[in-house]
Every structure is written in C-alpha cells, then in structure tokens.
Amino acid sequence: MHKFFPLILSPLSLLSQETLPELVITANRISENVRELPYTTEVLRAEDLLENASRTLPQAFLNTPGVLVQQTTPAQGSPFIRGFTGRQNLLLQDGIRLNNSTWRNGPVQYWNTLDSQAISRVELIKSQGSVLYGSDAIGGTVNVLSKPTDFREKEGLFSRDSTYYRFDTNSESHLARRERSIGVGGLWGFTAGISLKDIGDIRDPALGRLNGTGFREYSYDLKFQYAFSETRTLTLAHNFLDQDGISRFHSTINNPGWTRGRSFTTPGTDLVRDLDQERSLSYLRIEDSSSNLSWLDSWQSTLSFQKSQDSEFRVRASGRADERIIDVDTYGLTLQAQSGNLTWGADYYHDEVSSAGFRNGIALPSNRPVADDATYDSLGIFANYAGSLGDRITYNIGARYTYSAADWDGFRPDGATTDQSGNASWDNLSFTLRGQYQLNDQWTIFGGASQAFRAPNLDDLTGRQFALNGLDSNGSPDLDPETYLTSELGTRFNYRGLFFQLSAYHTLIDDGIVRIINNSGGLSTTNGSDGYLYGFEAQATWDFHPNWQLSAHASWQDGRQRTNGVKDTIRRLHPLNGAITLKWTEPKKRYWISGRIQAADRQDNLSALDALDTQRIPVNGTPGYITASIYAAWQVSDALALNFAFENLTDEDYRIHGSGQNQPGRNATLSVKYEW
Numbered sequence: 001m002h003k004f005f006p007l008i009l010s011p012l013s014l015l016s017q018e019t020l021p022e023l024v025i026t027a028n029r030i031s032e033n034v035r036e037l038p039y040t041t042e043v044l045r046a047e048d049l050l051e052n053a054s055r056t057l058p059q060a061f062l063n064t065p066g067v068l069v070q071q072t073t074p075a076q077g078s079p080f081i082r083g084f085t086g087r088q089n090l091l092l093q094d095g096i097r098l099n100n101s102t103w104r105n106g107p108v109q110y111w112n113t114l115d116s117q118a119i120s121r122v123e124l125i126k127s128q129g130s131v132l133y134g135s136d137a138i139g140g141t142v143n144v145l146s147k148p149t150d151f152r153e154k155e156g157l158f159s160r161d162s163t164y165y166r167f168d169t170n171s172e173s174h175l176a177r178r179e180r181s182i183g184v185g186g187l188w189g190f191t192a193g194i195s196l197k198d199i200g201d202i203r204d205p206a207l208g209r210l211n212g213t214g215f216r217e218y219s220y221d222l223k224f225q226y227a228f229s230e231t232r233t234l235t236l237a238h239n240f241l242d243q244d245g246i247s248r249f250h251s252t253i254n255n256p257g258w259t260r261g262r263s264f265t266t267p268g269t270d271l272v273r274d275l276d277q278e279r280s281l282s283y284l285r286i287e288d289s290s291s292n293l294s295w296l297d298s299w300q301s302t303l304s305f306q307k308s309q310d311s312e313f314r315v316r317a318s319g320r321a322d323e324r325i326i327d328v329d330t331y332g333l334t335l336q337a338q339s340g341n342l343t344w345g346a347d348y349y350h351d352e353v354s355s356a357g358f359r360n361g362i363a364l365p366s367n368r369p370v371a372d373d374a375t376y377d378s379l380g381i382f383a384n385y386a387g388s389l390g391d392r393i394t395y396n397i398g399a400r401y402t403y404s405a406a407d408w409d410g411f412r413p414d415g416a417t418t419d420q421s422g423n424a425s426w427d428n429l430s431f432t433l434r435g436q437y438q439l440n441d442q443w444t445i446f447g448g449a450s451q452a453f454r455a456p457n458l459d460d461l462t463g464r465q466f467a468l469n470g471l472d473s474n475g476s477p478d479l480d481p482e483t484y485l486t487s488e489l490g491t492r493f494n495y496r497g498l499f500f501q502l503s504a505y506h507t508l509i510d511d512g513i514v515r516i517i518n519n520s521g522g523l524s525t526t527n528g529s530d531g532y533l534y535g536f537e538a539q540a541t542w543d544f545h546p547n548w549q550l551s552a553h554a555s556w557q558d559g560r561q562r563t564n565g566v567k568d569t570i571r572r573l574h575p576l577n578g579a580i581t582l583k584w585t586e587p588k589k590r591y592w593i594s595g596r597i598q599a600a601d602r603q604d605n606l607s608a609l610d611a612l613d614t615q616r617i618p619v620n621g622t623p624g625y626i627t628a629s630i631y632a633a634w635q636v637s638d639a640l641a642l643n644f645a646f647e648n649l650t651d652e653d654y655r656i657h658g659s660g661q662n663q664p665g666r667n668a669t670l671s672v673k674y675e676w
Contacts, residue, residue: 026092026123026143028384028396029132029336029343038396038434038446040066040490040503040537042124046147049116051631053645053669055168055175055199057114057122057144063598065537065553066126067140068574070107072616072660074171074199075215075246076275078107080572080658082126082505083533083557084139088454088482092133092143094237095334096283096304099136101351101376101406101457102326102369104465105473105515105525106571107658113241113279113308115219117164117177117195120147127486127505129450130430131398134347134380138452138484138507146237149181149225151189158183162675170667171200171214187227194220205665206653212247212254213661231290240280248273250615250660253317258662260653263618272315273466279308283332297338304332312369314466323358324369324464344383351376353458355410365412365419370475371462372410372419378455379403384432395435396448403427404455411462414474414520424461426481428453447489454482460513460525473515473523480527483510497543506534507559514563515609531561533570547585554578558605568607572617572658575603575624591634599626603657616660625654627663639676645669 024034024041034041042064054060058077061067068080078085087103091111103110126140133141151158159182166175175197183189197217201209219241226234248270249255255268287300311325329352336345353374357367365372384398405425412419434448456479459465463475490503509531518524535557542550555577559570583594604621611617629647636642651666 024123024125026095026141027125027128028386029095029345030338035444035492035494035499036394036436038394038436038448039128040126040488040501040505042067042126044122044124046120049119049122050643050671050673051633053631053643053647053671054116055166055173055197056112057116057119058111060116060122061124063553063579063596064124065539065555065578066535066557067124068572068577068658069656070572070658071656072107072109073213073215073246073249074202074661075112075217075243076107076109076660077112078109079111079140079142080574081124081140081142082507082535083559083570083573085572087136087457087459088138090133090135090137090141092141093239093281094146094283094285095143096281096302096306096332097133097347097349098281098306100306100308100328100330100349101374102310102328102353102459102463103457104459104463105513109246109275109277110279110308110310113243113277114144115195115217115221115239115241117175118146118193118219118221118239120145127450127488127507129432129452129484129486130402130428130454131382131400131432131450132343132384134382134400134402135378135404135454138454138482138486146221146223146239147179147191147193149183149189149191149223151183151225152186152227152233154183154185154189156185158185160675162673164671164673166669166671168200168667168669170664171202173197173199173214175199183225188225190222190224192220192222202661202664204653204662205651206260207256207258207662210249210254210661212249212252215243215246217241217243232286232288235283235285235287237285238280238282240278242278244276246275246277248275248312248660255615255661258618258655260618260623263620263623265616265618266614268615269317270314271317271319272313274313276311276313277309279306281306295339297340299335299337301336302332302334304330304334306330306332310369312466321358321360322367322466324367324466325356326369327354328352341386342383343386346379346381348380349378351458357464365410366414366416367464368410368412369464370458371408374406374408374410374458374462376407376458377403377405392438393435394438396432397434398432400430401427402430402453402455406456406458406461408458408462411477422461422477424456424477426455428455428481428483442493442495444492444494445490446492447487449485449487452484452486454484454513456481456513463525474518474525476525479513479525480511482512482527484508498540499542500538500540502536502538504534504536506532508532509561512561514561516563526563528561528563531559531570533557533559533573547587549583549585550581551583552578552580569605569610571607571610573603573605574600575605575622575657576601589635591632593630593632596629596631597626598629600624600657610658617658618655622655622657625652626650627652627654639674641673641675643669643671643673 221239
C-alpha cells in the first residue's frame with residue numbers, strides 16, 4: 001500500500017467540495033437538508049467547479065469520494081460511481097432523464113455533452129435505486145441543475161451580465177463564456193449564455209505532447225420563466241452542445257504506448273478514430289409550490305424533447321474505413337406531486353432511433369451501431385413516503401412500477417442477408433426502505449436498502465460497437481433485465497466545526513448484462529449470474545480556526561461476478577484513493593489559498609476483459625500516484641474575480657485507472673470573471 005495512505009486516513013476525510021450546501025432536491029424529489037438524509041450525498045456548486053478548475057462535468061467529480069473519473073480523452077469522461085458507469089448511472093438535467101436506449105456498455109462520452117460553465121449546481125445521490133427516477137439508477141443518480149433566472153428574488157426591471165475566460169498552460173487551451181439575464185422582478189426573467197472551448201493537446205511528462213487529445217466545443221443555453229401567480233411558474237428552456245473531431249487517442253497511432261516500472265500499455269494501431277456528437281434539450285415546465293387543493297400541496301409537470309446525434313469514423317491499420325451513425329429523438333412527460341409526506345407521480349419517455357453503418361463509403365447494414373427504425377418506451381409510476389417514529393427516527397419507504405418495451409426493424413446480425421425485426425418488453429416493481437436515527441444532537445446513524453432495475457436497451461439487444469483493442473461487441477435480442485439490491489450503513493458527526501461521515505455499502509447483482517469473448521474471438525452480450533460489490537467511504541471537514549479548514553476523503557471497493565460458471569473481478573474497480581486539503585481564507589473573504597494532495601494506490605485487481613484492454617489499462621495494473629496542487633482566488637472588486645490553479649506541481653507521470661491517456665503534467669490555469 002502506498003506510504004501516503006496513512007496520512008489520508010488519519011484525519012479520515014472530506015466532503016470533497018468543502019462546505020456542503022444545506023438543501024438538496026434530488027434525493028426525494030423535494031427540498032431537504034442534506035445532512036438529514038438517509039443517503040450518501042455530494043453537492044457541487046458552480047463556485048466549486050470554478051475553484052477546483054473543473055473544465056468538464058466529469059472532471060468536477062475528480063475530488064469526490066467513491067467516484068473514479070475514467071477519461072478516454074479530455075473531451076470524454078465517464079464517472080464510475082460505486083463501481084458502476086455509463087448506463088448504470090442515471091444522468092438528469094433539471095430532473096429530466098438524459099440516459100437513452102442507445103447508451104452502450106461501459107464508459108460513455110455523453111456526460112461531457114453538458115456545458116460545465118452553464119451549471120448552477122450538481123447533486124449526486126449514491127446507490128439510490130430505481131424507485132424515484134427509474135431504470136439505470138444503480139451506482140448513483142446525478143442531477144445537473146442549470147442556472148436559474150432568479151427573477152423572484154429581484155425587484156423592478158433588472159439586468160445582469162457576466163464574462164468568463166480561462167487559459168491553461170499545459171494544453172494552451174482557451175475557454176470563454178458570455179451570459180446575460182434580464183427581467184422584471186417577481187414577474188418574468190430571461191437568461192442566455194454561450195460557451196466556446198478551444199482545448200489543445202495535453203502534455204505528459206514522459207510522452208510529451210499527446211497529439212489528438214485536444215478538441216473544440218460550442219454550446220448555448222436559453223431559459224425563460226414567467227410567474228402566473230405568487231406560487232405558479234412557467235419555465236421554457238433550451239440548450240445545445242456540439243463537439244467535432246474528438247479523437248479516441250488510445251486506439252490511434254498517436255498513442256505510442258506508455259511504460260512506468262513494471263506496468264506498460266500497448267500502442268494504438270488505428271490511423272483515424274474520431275467521434276462527433278451533438279445534443280439538445282428543450283422543455284416546458286409548469287409548477288405550483290402551493291396548491292389550493294386540500295389533498296395536494298404542490299405539483300410539477302414537464303414536457304421535454306431531446307435530440308442527439310452520435311457518429312464515429314474509424315480507419316484501421318489495414319486501411320478499412322468504418323462509419324457508424326445514431327440519431328435519437330426522445331420525447332418525455334413527467335408529473336410529480338406532493339401530498340403531505342407523500343411524493344408521487346409518473347414519467348414516460350419515448351425514443352425514436354435511426355441508425356446507419358458504412359464501410360469504405362458504402363452502406364453496410366451489418367455495420368449499424370444499433371438497429372435502424374427502432375423505438376423504445378419506458379413508463380414509470382412511483383410513490384415515496386417520508387415519515388417519523390418519535391423524535392429520533394425518520395424513514396423513507398417507496399415503490400415504483402416500471403414498464404419498458406423495445407421494437408426494431410433494421411437489425412442485421414452477423415451472417416444474416418436481410419434485416420430482421422423484433423420486439424421485447426419487461427416490467428418491474430422496485431422498493432426502497434431507508435432510515436435515520438438521531439443518537440443525539442451530534443451523532444446520526446443512517447442506512448437502508450434500495451432495489452435497482454435496468455431493462456435491456458437497444459444497444460444491449462441489437463448493438464454493434466467498436467470495443468476492446470479492435471474487437472467488436474455484439475448485442476443479443478434474448479436478454480433479461482438486470483436487478484440489484486444495495487444495502488448501506490453509515491454515520492455522521494457534526495459538532496463545533498467538525499463534520500465527519502463514514503459509510504459502507506454492499507450491492508448484490510442478479511442477471512447483470514456483461515460482455516464475454518465468443519467463439520469467433522469477438523465480444524457477445526449476455527446475462528451474468530450472481531455478483532456482488534462492496535466498499536467504504538470516509539469524509540470529513542474540520543474548521544479548526546475561523547480562517548482555516550482541513551478536509552480529506554478516502555474510499556475503497558472490491559467486487560466479483562460469475563459469468564458462464566466463471567467468477568471474475570468486476571471491471572474497472574477503483575483503487576484505494578483519497579485526498580487531503582488545507583485552506584486558508586482571508587478574514588474579509590477577499591481572497592483564499594488552498595493546497596491539496598491526491599493519491600491512489602496501484603490497481604492490479606483486474607478482470608479478464610480489463611487484462612485485454614491493454615491500450616488503456618497497463619499490463620500488470622495501473623501504477624499508484626501522488627499529486628500536489630495549489631488553488632487560489634482573489635475577489636478584486638464586487639465585479640471582478642480571479643481564480644488560479646497550479647496543478648501537478650511535481651510533474652507526476654500518472655494515469656487514472658481505466659483512462660485512455662495520462663493526466664496532464666505540470667499545469668497552471670488562470671480564470672477571470674467579470675460581472676456587472
């Protein structure tokens with residue numbers, strides 16, 4: 001074990017984003033005090049993303065206990081939350097489901113289609129289960145909240161403008177955003193923003209400049225809110241993001257391979273492997289915070305439309321060129337209501353999918369990434385009751401019924417000469433029971449059990465994706481749903497500036513959908529049998545002086561799953577890791593400075609497929625590392641703020657486990673924000 005870990009574990013750990021905001025809305029779909037929830041919860045504000053120099057949404061979780069941020073490239077990132085990633089975590093924007101039926105197995109790039117500069121706050125609820133938000137909420141539920149117009153807090157005619165710019169020295173990158181808000185206090189508000197990113201190739205201390213790791217991004221967002229009354233609000237919102245030419249660096253000839261000690265990765269062989277992606281979300285929401293009906297306290301209804309296009313172009317060493325394109329239109333309708341202690345409602349999402357595949361410029365139906373002319377429907381009805389027993393015990397008990405159905409026409413499996421059609425449907429009833437016991441004013445014990453459910457999606461059923469080291473992954477139309485049961489037990493302590501939380505979790509896996517090597521040497525999709533995953537997380541903050549704060553966190557996990565009678569390690573388990581931060585704030589809060597040390601132990605607990613993924617996961621395991629960084633900010637005036645970051649001060653040559661490239665070497669960032 002790395003010599004630094006006793007230092008991390010001795011003060012235990014931090015709520016990584018330091019002072020935790022009091023209220024969170026995602027856990028039970030209503031506003032609640034975060035330290036009174038029977039869940040492990042993380043909250044990141046816009047200020048936290050700025051202070052921690054987060055350039056993308058996935059990078060915002062780099063200092064969060066229990067989360068491994070796998071990055072295939074800087075333009076991509078797929079958080080592993082308590083051992084699960086991609087479609088086994090549920091991503092929401094303003095409470096609207098972003099997961100669709102084409103999300104593939106393993107890490108996905110879609111988390112980076114949310115502009116990190118347009119975020120008001122991010123709420124992560126770990127191991128929540130499927131009751132409140134439906135299929136996929138296994139490792140965690142992440143709700144990304146966009147910036148509000150704040151028109152109800154204003155008086156009279158108002159306007160607000162801001163300009164933001166950031167420069168990174170390591171990759172010579174530029175990021176800029178312009179925002180404007182106008183409105184009439186208490187009546188209406190409108191906000192608009194546009195962001196541009198020109199991210200250069202990163203520099204690694206051992207390999208030098210990593211060609212192809214840079215990217216460009218363009219996005220904009222609009223929001224209009226109108227008050228029908230003091231309690232009833234209309235919201236219209238739209239956002240759009242476009243990324244082009246994102247190279248999958250690890251599999252291309254730009255990747256020379258990497259060696260550190262006895263660990264090494266293999267070079268890439270593809271001449272080209274580029275991704276393009278676009279995503280937009282539009283929604284209309286009407287909500288009433290105080291209903292006139294005796295049986296209904298508040299309600300909210302949302303109608304949404306999402307459009308995404310995902311394409312990949314690949315030229316192998318042989319010169320063979322493959323292109324795969326997916327277009328998805330998603331329609332959503334949700335209803336949520338509050339009646340006393342009961343939260344209840346329903347949600348419905350409908351995907352319409354078109355898909356195309358080409359080889360050497362000629363249409364090839366068997367090369368489609370998923371079946372063409374396909375639809376996917378998901379309907380859920382849920383209820384959750386929050387009650388108490390006496391003065392010390394509070395609890396949540398909930399249930400959800402889910403019905404999912406898939407229908408497809410243009411499916412061309414290997415060996416078939418004509419398209420095949422098919423359909424399938426599944427239903428599920430999931431439950432949750434969570435509680436909290438207040439030992440005294442300082443100590444709390446919380447825990448419970450939550451069921452999670454994930455129906456097979458179109459990628460599971462009909463997918464054909466580029467996978468490990470040149471292998472293709474093929475779907476199977478005969479899959480059963482995945483089911484999970486997560487138990488958690490934790491404790492919190494909060495007294496005179498000291499906050500501490502320790503939690504342990506255990507997840508049982510049944511029929512988990514996995515990939516296996518088939519007889520032809522490719523990958524097939526099948527249901528595994530029994531499995532389990534468990535881990536521990538510790539986090540704490542200590543305000544030991546009015547101007548000083550010490551914080552730290554640490555986490556560890558392990559797990560196994562049996563497939564075709566063979567028991568194997570669960571893929572991409574994160575190693576023992578953690579961080580410790582010391583922060584000083586000037587008495588008048590005009591400026592502050594903090595130092596942080598982050599560390600991870602060696603990870604050589606690999607699954608059989610991890611061992612094959614040698615372009616990303618080193619042979620003999622991913623080496624451990626220690627990095628040191630300094631962060632600072634200066635509020636020059638009411639309008640002008642400066643933020644500084646000096647990252648990886650020792651120029652450590654390291655890789656986050658499962659990533660497709662090493663992390664940047666020594667880097668300095670400067671950001672300027674001007675508001676008026």
